[in-house]
Amino acid sequence: MNMAKPIKYPLILVNFKTYFESLGGRALLIAQECEKISEEYGICIAIAPQHLDIPVIAKATSVPLFSQHADWEVPGAHTGNITVESLIEGGAIGTILNHSEHRLRIDVIDATLARCKSLHLQTCLCANTSLIGRSLSILEPDMIAVEPPELIGSGISVSKAKPDVISESVRLIKELNKNVHILCGAGITTGEDVASSVKLGAEGVLVASGVVKAKNPRGILEEFAKSLTVQ
Amino acid sequence: MNMAKPIKYPLILVNFKTYFESLGGRALLIAQECEKISEEYGICIAIAPQHLDIPVIAKATSVPLFSQHADWEVPGAHTGNITVESLIEGGAIGTILNHSEHRLRIDVIDATLARCKSLHLQTCLCANTSLIGRSLSILEPDMIAVEPPELIGSGISVSKAKPDVISESVRLIKELNKNVHILCGAGITTGEDVASSVKLGAEGVLVASGVVKAKNPRGILEEFAKSLTVQ
Amino acid sequence: MNMAKPIKYPLILVNFKTYFESLGGRALLIAQECEKISEEYGICIAIAPQHLDIPVIAKATSVPLFSQHADWEVPGAHTGNITVESLIEGGAIGTILNHSEHRLRIDVIDATLARCKSLHLQTCLCANTSLIGRSLSILEPDMIAVEPPELIGSGISVSKAKPDVISESVRLIKELNKNVHILCGAGITTGEDVASSVKLGAEGVLVASGVVKAKNPRGILEEFAKSLTVQ
Amino acid sequence: MNMAKPIKYPLILVNFKTYFESLGGRALLIAQECEKISEEYGICIAIAPQHLDIPVIAKATSVPLFSQHADWEVPGAHTGNITVESLIEGGAIGTILNHSEHRLRIDVIDATLARCKSLHLQTCLCANTSLIGRSLSILEPDMIAVEPPELIGSGISVSKAKPDVISESVRLIKELNKNVHILCGAGITTGEDVASSVKLGAEGVLVASGVVKAKNPRGILEEFAKSLTVQ
Numbered sequence: 001m002n003m004a005k006p007i008k009y010p011l012i013l014v015n016f017k018t019y020f021e022s023l024g025g026r027a028l029l030i031a032q033e034c035e036k037i038s039e040e041y042g043i044c045i046a047i048a049p050q051h052l053d054i055p056v057i058a059k060a061t062s063v064p065l066f067s068q069h070a071d072w073e074v075p076g077a078h079t080g081n082i083t084v085e086s087l088i089e090g091g092a093i094g095t096i097l098n099h100s101e102h103r104l105r106i107d108v109i110d111a112t113l114a115r116c117k118s119l120h121l122q123t124c125l126c127a128n129t130s131l132i133g134r135s136l137s138i139l140e141p142d143m144i145a146v147e148p149p150e151l152i153g154s155g156i157s158v159s160k161a162k163p164d165v166i167s168e169s170v171r172l173i174k175e176l177n178k179n180v181h182i183l184c185g186a187g188i189t190t191g192e193d194v195a196s197s198v199k200l201g202a203e204g205v206l207v208a209s210g211v212v213k214a215k216n217p218r219g220i221l222e223e224f225a226k227s228l229t230v231q
Numbered sequence: 232m233n234m235a236k237p238i239k240y241p242l243i244l245v246n247f248k249t250y251f252e253s254l255g256g257r258a259l260l261i262a263q264e265c266e267k268i269s270e271e272y273g274i275c276i277a278i279a280p281q282h283l284d285i286p287v288i289a290k291a292t293s294v295p296l297f298s299q300h301a302d303w304e305v306p307g308a309h310t311g312n313i314t315v316e317s318l319i320e321g322g323a324i325g326t327i328l329n330h331s332e333h334r335l336r337i338d339v340i341d342a343t344l345a346r347c348k349s350l351h352l353q354t355c356l357c358a359n360t361s362l363i364g365r366s367l368s369i370l371e372p373d374m375i376a377v378e379p380p381e382l383i384g385s386g387i388s389v390s391k392a393k394p395d396v397i398s399e400s401v402r403l404i405k406e407l408n409k410n411v412h413i414l415c416g417a418g419i420t421t422g423e424d425v426a427s428s429v430k431l432g433a434e435g436v437l438v439a440s441g442v443v444k445a446k447n448p449r450g451i452l453e454e455f456a457k458s459l460t461v462q
Numbered sequence: 463m464n465m466a467k468p469i470k471y472p473l474i475l476v477n478f479k480t481y482f483e484s485l486g487g488r489a490l491l492i493a494q495e496c497e498k499i500s501e502e503y504g505i506c507i508a509i510a511p512q513h514l515d516i517p518v519i520a521k522a523t524s525v526p527l528f529s530q531h532a533d534w535e536v537p538g539a540h541t542g543n544i545t546v547e548s549l550i551e552g553g554a555i556g557t558i559l560n561h562s563e564h565r566l567r568i569d570v571i572d573a574t575l576a577r578c579k580s581l582h583l584q585t586c587l588c589a590n591t592s593l594i595g596r597s598l599s600i601l602e603p604d605m606i607a608v609e610p611p612e613l614i615g616s617g618i619s620v621s622k623a624k625p626d627v628i629s630e631s632v633r634l635i636k637e638l639n640k641n642v643h644i645l646c647g648a649g650i651t652t653g654e655d656v657a658s659s660v661k662l663g664a665e666g667v668l669v670a671s672g673v674v675k676a677k678n679p680r681g682i683l684e685e686f687a688k689s690l691t692v693q
Numbered sequence: 694m695n696m697a698k699p700i701k702y703p704l705i706l707v708n709f710k711t712y713f714e715s716l717g718g719r720a721l722l723i724a725q726e727c728e729k730i731s732e733e734y735g736i737c738i739a740i741a742p743q744h745l746d747i748p749v750i751a752k753a754t755s756v757p758l759f760s761q762h763a764d765w766e767v768p769g770a771h772t773g774n775i776t777v778e779s780l781i782e783g784g785a786i787g788t789i790l791n792h793s794e795h796r797l798r799i800d801v802i803d804a805t806l807a808r809c810k811s812l813h814l815q816t817c818l819c820a821n822t823s824l825i826g827r828s829l830s831i832l833e834p835d836m837i838a839v840e841p842p843e844l845i846g847s848g849i850s851v852s853k854a855k856p857d858v859i860s861e862s863v864r865l866i867k868e869l870n871k872n873v874h875i876l877c878g879a880g881i882t883t884g885e886d887v888a889s890s891v892k893l894g895a896e897g898v899l900v901a902s903g904v905v906k907a908k909n910p911r912g913i914l915e916e917f918a919k920s921l922t923v924q
Contacts (some may be wrong), residue, residue, distance in 0.1 A: 020306040051313060052321035069311030072326035075251040077384055077440070080300030080333035084280060084551045089255035090283035098568065102311035105521065110594055132572055138597040153308055176638075209308070223403045329799065336796045341825055362831065363803055369828040407869075482768040486782035513744045513775060514783035531773030537713040539846055539902070542762030542795035544744060551717040552745035565772035615770055643774070 004064045004093045007122060008044040009181055010192070010228050011204030012221070013066065014211050015096065016049045022212040027053040028060060033218045035061045041225035048096050051082060058091025066124065067095040068218070071101050072111035084115050094122030100149040114137050124183065124206070130169035133182070137173045143181040144173055145206040151186035155208050157193035158186045163200055168200030189220070191227030198228065235324050237297045238353060239275040240412055241459050242435030244297065245442050246327065247280040253443045257282040257289060260444070262448045266292045272456035279327050289322025298326040300333050303342035306416035315350050325353030325373070331380040344370050346371070355414065355437070361400035368404045374412040375404055376437040382417035384440050389417045394431055394459060395445065401432030420451070422458030430448065463464035465557050466526045469584060470506040471643055472690050473654070473666030474683070475528065476673050477558065478511045484674045489524060491517040494674070495680045503687035507535040510558050513544060520553025528586065529557040531564050534573035539584055546581050549643045556584030556604070561678065562611040575601050586668070592631035598637045607668040615671050619655035621649045625662055632663030651682070653689030660690065695788050697757045700815060701737040702874055703921050705887070705914070707904050708761065708789065709742040715905045720746040721753060723904070726911045728754045734918035739790050744775060751784025759817065760788040762795050765804035777812050787815030787835070793842040807833050817876065817899070823862035830866045836874040837866055838899040844879035846902050850886035851879045855891055859914030863894030882913070884920030893919065
């Protein structure tokens with residue numbers, strides 16, 4: 001297992017999705033850039049690569065690794081599942097759950113959170129609205145990422161287009177559960193987007209194409225990290 | 232990528248499922264046993280470990296590696312998917328699809344087969360009955376594994392309890408598609424089970440707990456391989 | 463459309479599921495018994511028959527009718543869906559959602575609630591635990607029915623086996639949302655079960671086999687209604 | 694139960710989907726038009742209305758009624774399911790299965806067909822390609838409707854845009870199973886579309902918006918029926 005650094009806030013969590021630009025060797029390169037920038041600026045950058053890339057990146061870097069999904073079933077006769085055990089064995093320290101591209105049943109969210117907690121895998125639960133974020137915060141994930149689905153991959157950032165979604169999420173969620181960390185996502189492409197998200201109360205961002213499909217991912221990551229140190 | 236040996240028939244395909252006994256380091260050990268026995272007896276043994284174990288085993292062995300599932304979508308915004316690209320990148324040469332623990336929609340089976348073919352990933356489609364096997368053979372997978380679900384994990388082998396399922400599958404499928412290879416599975420625990428499957432016309436077996444949860448997996452694998460060389 | 467009586471609490475909501483005993487003509491007979499007992503004892507009894515039975519019962523009785531499920535999509539190209547429009551047209555005044563036998567994704571629950579609200583269809587959201595009940599109450603359904611799945615159909619009532627589930631649900635949910643009505647369910651077969659549920663703070667019960675598969679459904683319904691009038 | 698006329702070929706099967714234009718009272722009106730035109734021209738016209746409309750139309754007309762979906766489970770604890778029993782009780786004589794808007798797992802298709810056969814409910818299985826049609830024909834449904842999904846609702850008929858899909862489907866399916874009746878669908882809006890479908894070997898059409906969303910459904914149905922009598 002790798003010596004992944006602990007999660008610190010504000011957090012930049014980069015979802016590699018299944019983009020061609022962030023697979024295999026290219027995933028490792030981006031991971032290494034994240035590691036360098038993280039060290040240079042003192043800002044925590046975690047990544048969620050494709051499942052098979054997790055163990056390779058875990059061995060080669062100290063970047064905190066998230067899975068993009070986890071199944072709730074215990075080890076056994078569950079062909080094709082992503083077990084929490086295999087994620088930990090592979091070096092992941094957390095998992096995204098209920099992403100808009102991978103929505104889950106409410107009872108499955110609850111069961112998966114319980115499994116993750118019992119094995120100390122951190123959880124970042126996605127929600128499409130601030131109200132759903134509030135609802136899910138009751139199940140006590142480590143993080144809630146509120147992402148209006150219509151802005152995902154749009155290049156129009158939630159902090160510009162719908163700043164209220166962020167401030168409202170912070171208010172609605174923190175009121176019930178101060179321990180849950182709130183990320184915001186969707187359409188984030190500039191350091192300014194990141195900075196204003198944090199100004200609105202978010203404790204970090206969940207970003208994907210804005211980094212992975214950028215012409216210069218290193219440059220963007222640096223811009224993101226800088227925008228957080230200034231604060 | 233690893234230098235995986237090509238698939239030969241009769242084939243022993245070992246599905247590691249998500250058993251605790253076949254995760255991480257233990258997966259690698261079983262893979263290494265498979266490699267040795269395969270070389271010693273000249274019988275092809277392929278394995279389907281958990282997703283995250285694929286790249287590690289690919290680097291350490293020449294065992295032909297299958298995934299337990301693959302998604303049909305092309306690389307892109309598909310958080311949590313298992314792409315065919317990532318399987319190939321990780322060193323897999325094939326994938327199980329539509330296992331009884333991971334059944335798929337008929338249009339998804341068709342789309343996934345097309346994706347796998349376009350990237351030369353071999354496909355082992357599971358079917359619960361000989362008639363469904365015949366139906367799926369029309370979509371031209373490389374292999375069809377017929378497994379009566381009620382016998383999976385039962386310790387009662389299909390070759391003993393329902394030999395007709397095997398011979399009928401062979402007849403119904405080969406009549407339509409001579410190129411598809413027929414495996415049989417469910418409840419296989421002894422060399423005798425393997426031998427009689429092949430006598431009934433199967434070109435190999437799909438086995439899971441019979442090997443993975445055995446007290447002595449090496450011994451069982453050896454018994455399986457021997458039973459095929461005798462023929 | 464029928465002249466369904468309005469919902470009053472305490473409420474007895476009888477889920478007909480797809481039992482043979484509550485299909486077609488037999489559904490209508492049970493509905494008529496519900497109507498009579500409801501009038502006689504002044505206790506509101508609503509029923510959730512199979513989809514196709516709704517319009518027939520709506521024409522023949524004034525029993526408040528719930529659907530067992532509703533889909534969130536608006537009218538259009540959605541072959542096989544149960545639209546909210548068709549439920550209202552057929553005479554339903556409400557719907558059960560997220561039953562343990564028909565669990566839904568969290569975003570689908572949210573979208574379906576929004577559709578139901580916009581067309582004034584009442585909603586009874588099921589939850590397997592008090593915490594999930596609390597979580598779902600934030601989405602503002604009309605009712606939350608908390609049912610430990612392991613007790614459903616068991617004949618062991620939640621009010622006996624897990625009274626804390628009821629009192630805790632009441633506390634956790636009402637604290638956040640006083641407007642949501644709390645039903646409890648699972649294993650309820652006697653008037654005593656109903657009475658103690660209400661004593662623990664529930665505003666009614668969700669019951670299925672306890673009525674539908676009883677030798678004498680009329681007798682059981684009467685026992686239930688009586689137990690609520692005594693209070 | 695209604696005295697539904699038996700299915701005859703060539704068949705016009707009108708899928709009402711969940712269109713607003715074919716709900717409730719409007720569904721009944723279209724059903725009555727179908728009945729009249731069917732009698733006048735001697736062409737069999739069947740309809741698949743929304744679930745709740747089935748019993749009402751069954752009582753008022755002799756139009757052969759299909760469901761838009763059916764679940765495979767037997768009567769029991771299956772909240773929200775559409776049982777084959779309830780369809781028969783409600784007056785349906787058949788069901789569409791695996792529509793592109795309601796795709797099913799291959800094992801579920803098999804199980805549902807078995808249930809429908811055991812209770813003599815006719816089955817119209819949808820397929821997106823001629824090859825999938827051939828594959829599904831092995832499971833012996835009564836009808837296969839081949840519909841290229843990209844043409845559904847497009848107004849561009851399969852008989853014009855992809856005539857090969859029809860002739861190829863007929864060849865591939867009839868070669869294996871002469872008893873299965875082949876419908877074609879997607880984009881059919883004129884009598885010419887219907888006529889050329891039948892000339893290419895189809896035994897009928899599956900049509901939805903072409904009738905339901907037409908300004909004058911009666912006129913279109915008449916045009917369809919006429920085009921089949923001329924032959």
